[in-house]
Amino acid sequence: MKFVVSSTELLSHLQAISRVISNKSTLPILDNFLFDLKDNKLVLTASDLEVTMVTSLELDNSDGEGIIALPSRILLETLKKFPEQPLNFDINMDTFGVNIITEKGKFSIVGQDGADFPELPQLDADKSxxxxxxxxxxxxxxxxxxxxxxxxxxxxxxxxxxxxxxxxxxxxxxxxxxxxxxxxxxxxxxxxxxxxxxxxxxxxxxxxxxxxxxxxxxxxxxxxxxxxxxxxxxxxxxxxxxxxxxxxAVIPQDNPYKVIIDRNEFHNTLGRVSIFSNQASNLVKLKLTSGEMVVSAQDIDFSISAHERLTCQYEGDEMEIGFKSGFLADILGNLNSTDVILELSDPSRAGILLPFENGENEDELMLLMPMMINV
Missing domain, CATH: 3.10.150.10 (DNA Polymerase III, subunit A, domain 2)
Incomplete structure (x- = not known):
């Protein structure tokens, strides 16, 4: 079995499916890529039994057909070192010996019988x-x-x-x-x-x-x-x-307090202030008064603290609520809107974060549980 393939194209496809391969594989065959050549089409497969990924390449030049498993690590490491060039694969299907021939050299590896590679599961037609x-x-x-x-x-x-x-x-x-x-x-x-x-x-x-x-x-x-x-x-x-x-059931429906605030400013302030929070709890406090939010954090053990004021749209009662800074930063980082809406009911109930403007046909909601504030 022989075929010619571009080194960079083969590397690109193998890298995409290589993330499937597990370091703790129970079956040695799963440390390999499966190469399946038929009708000028090379089908590449990687699996860890739980997840399987398949991709294919159309070839201009191939001879014969067959199925063989080739070692993933040595193949990837070698391909990364090649400049863009055609690679000639010459495979002996009796011994599973593989010669990869380039313009200037030859690289030999040994594969395994592709028939030992696990087959794809089948969908149950009645339940699919x-x-x-x-x-x-x-x-x-x-x-x-x-x-x-x-x-x-x-x-x-x-x-x-x-x-x-x-x-x-x-x-x-x-x-x-x-x-x-x-x-x-x-x-x-x-x-x-x-x-x-x-x-x-x-x-x-x-x-x-x-x-x-x-x-x-x-x-x-x-x-x-x-x-x-x-x-x-x-x-x-x-x-x-x-x-x-x-x-x-866990999304609070009646949230009388609404804050509208610039997402980027809120995110950046949180990033600065949270450095001063207790490393064990990562607690940051949000204190809301009319038209203003104060973001604060402290670590009593190290005698450090920080607070920063932000302007916002808020007309409700004065209120203070605590959140884990890392979780709040994650949510703000994953909302794409310029402004965000923070909906609250009281300091012991979850806060809802929404984009001020949803994309077309999108409805996005993020919820964050509060932390107890030790007054």
Whole structure:
């Protein structure tokens, strides 16, 4: 089996799927890329059993067909060192010996039988659903929510993004019990109601490849697996099993106090003041009076403190509420609006952060639980 391929093109595709490969693989074959050559098309696969990514290259010059697993680490490290040039792969399918021939040299490696590589799971036709959405819609949904997912071994459902499909909209939800993000798209709908929980790792892989793609993505899923088919990539992953908590129940509905403030100024002030917060709690206090917010932090152990005043639109009663600075900074960093709305009811209940101006067909809400203020 022989084929010629561009070194940089092959590297680009292998790097995109290499993030799937786990350092703690239980099967040695999973430390390899699967190369499948047929009809001048080279299909490349990487897997860790939970997640599989597939991409393909059209070749101008190939001879024969076959399937072989090649070691990922040595292949990637070698390709990174090559300048752009054609590479001639000459593969002996009896011994799995591989010669990579360049204009000036030859590099020899040994592969493994591709038949030992795990096969892709199959969707259960009776339980499967599918939809087609714009790639930028899925990209926005993942970008807006991925930062709010948890790392909770006891509650694995919290470690992914809930994707809810309905005749009204598509909703993406993530929460780590401290913060919650709900991002709705009104320009995507389905004839049915369904949901699945996309784990953090495949969500991160999609976040990496979606910007390289354009057009539509086909999403197919059943109760165990999901398939994301893009123009140049395919991602297959095992879904998180279990029921996502009823997130709407924790979103406070009646919030009489509303603050409108410049997001960038608020974010920058928070970044400066939070340096002076207690390292264990990261507590920052927001004190609201008419037309003004004072952001303050202190660390009594080191006798340091800071406060900074910000002008804002606020007409309610005087109020003070505490938040964990890192979580608040995460939320402000992931809202794109020039101004943000902070909705509050009292210092013991969650604060709601909203963009002052939503994008077209977007409905975005972020929630943050407060911290107790020791007066």
């Amino acid at each position: 659903s599918n939809l087609q959405v714009a790639i930028d819609l899925l990209e926005s949904g993942i970008n807006k929510t991925l930062f709010a997912t948890a790392d909770d071994e006891l509650r694995p459902v919290m470690n992914g993004i809930l994707v809810e499909l309905s005749p009204e909209n598509v909703t993406f939800v993530a929460s780590d019990s401290h913060k919650l993000v709900r991002y709705r798209r009104l320009d995507a709908k389905t004839d049915y109601s369904a949901s699945f929980i996309l784990p953090k790792k495949p969500a991160g892989l999609l976040k990496n490849v979606l910007p390289k793609e354009s057009g539509e993505v086909v999403i197919e899923f059943d109760d165990k697996n999901a398939f994301f088919t893009l123009p140049n990539y395919k991602l297959v992953c095992r879904l998180v099993e279990g029921n996502y908590p009823s997130y709407n």
